[in-house]
Amino acid sequence: MGVPTATRPPADCTARARSAGSFVVVLGVLAAAFAVSAYVVPRSARGPVKDEPATAPVAPAAVRTVSHTVVYELLGANGARNVTFAAEGSALTQHAEVATPWSTQFTRVGPAGRTEFYSIAARNPGPGELRCRIVVDGVVVAEKTETGPDRLFSCAV
Numbered sequence: 001m002g003v004p005t006a007t008r009p010p011a012d013c014t015a016r017a018r019s020a021g022s023f024v025v026v027l028g029v030l031a032a033a034f035a036v037s038a039y040v041v042p043r044s045a046r047g048p049v050k051d052e053p054a055t056a057p058v059a060p061a062a063v064r065t066v067s068h069t070v071v072y073e074l075l076g077a078n079g080a081r082n083v084t085f086a087a088e089g090s091a092l093t094q095h096a097e098v099a100t101p102w103s104t105q106f107t108r109v110g111p112a113g114r115t116e117f118y119s120i121a122a123r124n125p126g127p128g129e130l131r132c133r134i135v136v137d138g139v140v141v142a143e144k145t146e147t148g149p150d151r152l153f154s155c156a157v
Contacts, residue, residue: 064112068136072120072155073103076130082152085120100130118142121154 074080080102083095088106108116118141124130126149134142134155142155 065109066112067107067109068116069105069107069138070118071103071105071133071135072118073133073135074098074100074120074122074130075133076100076124077128078125078130080122080130081125082123083120084122086118090117117157119154119156121152123152124149126150 072085074083077100079097079099081097083098083102085093085104087093087104088108110116116136118134118136120132120134122130122132124146129145129147130153131143131145132153132155133140134157136157141157144153144155146153
């Protein structure tokens with residue numbers, strides 16, 4: 001018999017693998033943070049900017065504007081309810097109830113050549129017919145009649 005020899009216990013490789021994995025994760029997070037900060041930090045914070053050649057200021061092109069006179073009309077025997085229309089500046093305007101004949105007029109100013117939107121909607125309290133009409137610069141551009149009581153309808157261009 002002899003002297004027993006000392007043996008080393010098997011090495012714990014899982015602890016080393018875990019610490020190496022943590023190192024890789026931390027390194028990845030740092031790389032991502034660097035990439036994000038490179039996009040977020042403004043250029044002025046990165047140091048002086050190279051002089052760029054001076055260019056003459058560009059004056060905006062003159063835009064020709066036109067104005068249109070718009071008239072919305074409601075014609076009928078029993079008035080109208082829930083009147084809603086796109087008015088000056090495309091702002092929506094509403095009236096709960098109006099007596100007929102009813103009309104409103106406004107001027108819309110905008111760039112020449114731009115397509116304009118005009119719309120009026122109303123509910124026919126009935127019985128009888130209710131007619132809506134849109135007149136732009138003296139020309140009727142939309143007209144519609146509703147004969148059914150309590151029916152909502154609209155004219156639009």
